[in-house]
Amino acid sequence: MAPREGGPVPADGSYSRRGFLGETLKLIAREAAELLADRVAPRRYFRPPGALPEPAFLAACTRCGYCVEACPVDAIMPAPPNAGLAAGTPAIEPMQQPCIACEGMFCATVCPTGALVPPADGWAHEKMGDLALDAERCIAFQGIECGVCARVCPVGPEALDLDQQGRPVIKDGCVGCGVCARACVTSPSSLLLTIPGS
DSSP: OBBOTTSSSSSTTOOOOOHHHHHHOOOOOHHHHHHHHHHHOOOOOOTTTOOOOOOHHHHHHHOHHHHHHHHOOEEEEEEOOGGGGGSSSSEOTTTTTTOOOOOOHHHHHHSSSSSSSSTTTTTOOOOOSOOOEEEETTTGGGOOOOOOHHOOSOOTTTEEEOOOTEEEETTTOOOOEEEEEEEHHHSOOOOEEEEETO
C-alpha cells in the first residue's frame, strides 16, 4: 500500500467502490469540519508570524506568553478577556505597535506548542495581513513628495516600492506587518491593513 493523505490506497492505483466511497466521505467530512471551525472561531485578530489557521491555532495555543516576551518591539499582546475563545492568545494591533518582520522570527521560534511555526522559507510567503492602498487619500497621488511608507518598510522594495512618479506600489513580497500603515502621514492612513480572509 502506498501512503496517501486521508488513508492508504492500492499500489496499482485501483480503487474498490467501498474504498473510493470511504475516501470521498473522509474528504467531505474534513472540509465540512474546516468550514464549521471557521464559523465557530473566525479570525478576529492579527496573529504573529507562523500562526496556524485560526481554529488549529486556538486549539494549540496554551496562552503561555513566551511569544509575547520574545518580541523585540513588544508588538505582541494577549487578546483581551472579552475575546471569547481567543482570550489570552497572542495578538498584534499594527496601528499601535506593528511587527517589524525581524529576521529571527523569535516569537514563532520560542513557541513550545506549534501554534506558531517558523516557516521553512522565512518571510518569503508569510502573510500576517492584507495591505491595500487608498490612492485618493495618498498625498503622493496628488503630486506631493512623500515616500515615508517605502522608507520604513522592513522587508524592502520587494514588498513596497515607489514608482517613477514617487507613488507607492505594493508588491508580492509584502508580509502585511503594518509598519507602513502606522507610519503613513495621512490621517486616517492611506495604507489599509486587514486580517487575511476578512
